[in-house]
Amino acid sequence: MNHEKIDLYEVSGQKRGNCKKGYLYSYVPYLSKEVRPKTRPAMIICPGGGYEFCSDREMEPIAVRFMAAGFAAFVLDYEVHTAHPVPLMQASMAIKYVRDNAARYGVDPAHIAVIGFSAGGHLACSLTTLYAEGAELLGTKAEITRPDAAVLCYPVISGKEGVMHEGTLNVISGGDKKLREKLSLETRVTKDTPPAFIWHTQTDDCVLVENSFLLAAAYRKAGVPFELHVFEHGRHGLSLSNYETGDTDDSNSIIPEIAVWVDLALTWLKNRGFAALSVAR
Secondary structure (H helix, E strand, O other): OEOOEEEHHHHHOOOOOOOOOOEEEEEEOOOOOOOOOEEEEEEEEEOOOOOOOOOHHHOHHHHHHHHHOOOEEEEEEOOOOOOOOHHHHHHHHHHHHHHHOHHHHOEEEEEEEEEEEOHHHHHHHHHHHOHHHHHHHHOOOHHHHOOOEEEEEOOOOOOOOOOOOHHHHHHHHOOOHHHHHHOOHHHOOOOOOOOEEEEEEOOOOOOOOHHHHHHHHHHHHHOOOEEEEEEOOOOOOOOOOOOOOOOOOOHHHOOHHHHOHHHHHHHHHHHOOOOOEEOOO
């Protein structure tokens, strides 16, 4: 496995300034000489944590799971305790890096997806709806920073009163009301927004399921393909909802009927062309 730590500021030629994060970790299978080489889709992973930390339960376990499914996986360790646009810029650097280095990793540059959890879902959705802004920050073309699909897991989306997760929106907006309104991402969806797979639990009392409902409605209105799954029971932050990311003495963190979200997402992605393909030698 190709596992390395990439300094996104260094490879992008951007000034780091006071930023302590902005690193990308690769989880990419080595190309075996015993089989025909493959071109793989890529998955860039944005863990949650309220923009206050990056949850390790939504980092490496997710990368390993998607790598086992044939993806080249990359975990983004992005800046926290900081306002927009710093996390967006780092996410934009990540997708640009993967696309620029597609040949090195055996990645299909036309099949690069982003997955985000909770606040990481907000960052992933920011990348899908504000990718042109990210491109402008890097001085590149919008198609370079645009994901080809998104998987959004119990995502923070809305700045709407009564729906928003105040902690997350307050951090990313820096307390600025106008910026919070801009980052209410259901209002940023257009016909050019990439397709999305969205899942949530109806009983999530941290990030309300209405976030996903509002986003799905915006996708529907814009005519952008999406798939939405709402599970009846389950708390916030389930990650894989299995023994890798849950506690064996806490049945509320290991729910098999929710763990199927991974297979559902993989099927949805495969139907959109995200699959490892053998190529001629």
